[in-house]
Amino acid sequence: MRIYEVFARKGRGEPLRHIGSVNAPDAALARVYAFSTYDEERWFDMWVAPRDELTEVFNVDRPAQEAL
Amino acid sequence: MSGTDRAGAATAPAAASDLGERERAAVRDLILILADSKRMLGMRYADWTLGAPELEAGIACASMAQDEWGHARQLYALLREFGDDTERLEHGREAAAYRSMALLDIAPDTWPELVVLNALADTALTVQFEALTDSSYAPLRQRCEKLLEEERFHLAHGSAWFRRLAGAGDRARAAVADAAQRVLPGIMQWFGPDSERARFLLEAGVVSESADALRARYLVRVEPLLALIGVTVGGEPDFADFVEESRRPRAGAPDDDVIARLRGDRNRVFLMD
Numbered sequence: 511m512r513i514y515e516v517f518a519r520k521g522r523g524e525p526l527r528h529i530g531s532v533n534a535p536d537a538a539l540a541r542v543y544a545f546s547t548y549d550e551e552r553w554f555d556m557w558v559a560p561r562d563e564l565t566e567v568f569n570v571d572r573p574a575q576e577a578l
Numbered sequence: 579m580s581g582t583d584r585a586g587a588a589t590a591p592a593a594a595s596d597l598g599e600r601e602r603a604a605v606r607d608l609i610l611i612l613a614d615s616k617r618m619l620g621m622r623y624a625d626w627t628l629g630a631p632e633l634e635a636g637i638a639c640a641s642m643a644q645d646e647w648g649h650a651r652q653l654y655a656l657l658r659e660f661g662d663d664t665e666r667l668e669h670g671r672e673a674a675a676y677r678s679m680a681l682l683d684i685a686p687d688t689w690p691e692l693v694v695l696n697a698l699a700d701t702a703l704t705v706q707f708e709a710l711t712d713s714s715y716a717p718l719r720q721r722c723e724k725l726l727e728e729e730r731f732h733l734a735h736g737s738a739w740f741r742r743l744a745g746a747g748d749r750a751r752a753a754v755a756d757a758a759q760r761v762l763p764g765i766m767q768w769f770g771p772d773s774e775r776a777r778f779l780l781e782a783g784v785v786s787e788s789a790d791a792l793r794a795r796y797l798v799r800v801e802p803l804l805a806l807i808g809v810t811v812g813g814e815p816d817f818a819d820f821v822e823e824s825r826r827p828r829a830g831a832p833d834d835d836v837i838a839r840l841r842g843d844r845n846r847v848f849l850m851d
Contacts, residue, residue: 532634538738543634545731546641
């Protein structure tokens with residue numbers, strides 16, 4: 511089971527924003543779950559990505575030596 | 579399509595009163611069969627809002643229930659044109675009067691059984707609606723696009739879960755295979771015989787495909803799933819005890835208590851208006 515982060519855009523050309531996450535064993539179910547869980551708005555598009563495949567660039571709370 | 583060449587059929591029927599008498603009865607039957615099936619399927623989904631193996635699956639069931647009831651509501655409303663009272667259709671009929679798919683009479687007891695209804699029974703309804711997207715009966719045609727758009731999600735959910743269970747070990751695969759083998763004969767029968775009555779609808783352009791064509795297209799759609807569980811569908815459906823008007827076997831009906839829940843009997847007593 512993986513956590514998939516869900517991203518969506520309100521309109522064409524608008525920035526993609528993070529709207530939540532779903533737990534799913536694979537991308538096929540993650541898509542379905544994202545669709546039914548976050549369908550309260552009329553989104554232009556929606557994406558899912560496994561959280562563990564997102565790579566952090568930096569975080570202001572982390573020690574300075576870990577920053578770029 | 580031959581229907582459009584016939585005298586008097588040059589303009590597509592925009593209202594029930596534009597249909598011939600034979601077609602009118604057959605169209606009403608078809609709409610009621612589809613509406614009742616969606617109402618009942620919606621209830622089966624709704625019952626799995628709790629108890630699904632993942633919170634997200636429960637949410638998906640709630641969403642599918644909502645879709646099915648929305649579709650049922652729209653289809654019942656179409657029957658006003660046929661002289662029906664929608665209030666009576668939704669709340670005033672006995673269990674024996676329901677025309678929902680017979681295989682929906684039995685509540686899915688396990689998640690694999692629900693997944694099989696989702697992937698196989700809901701898809702049969704969708705295949706039937708796909709034969710109505712060019713219907714000469716405009717009110718039905720006009721409701722197909724949005725309905726089928728919503729059904730894409732149901733198939734995605736059903737097939738993703740079907741694949742997951744089929745690959746989740748012997749026990750899960752056997753549960754899916756057992757459930758599939760129980761419902762498939764009923765689904766094949768549900769599309770009905772290619773009878774004279776069915777031909778009226780085809781010739782009038784109300785539906786675009788014969789029952790045999792629907793069965794064939796349905797099998798193409800579900801074949802990749804059935805291959806995963808080693809289930810094949812063989813032989814011609816048996817129509818000996820089949821009632822075309824309801825697309826159900828002559829014997830049997832949904833349980834009275836199920837229909838009482840569907841109608842909301844217990845709580846309608848509070849409505850004093």
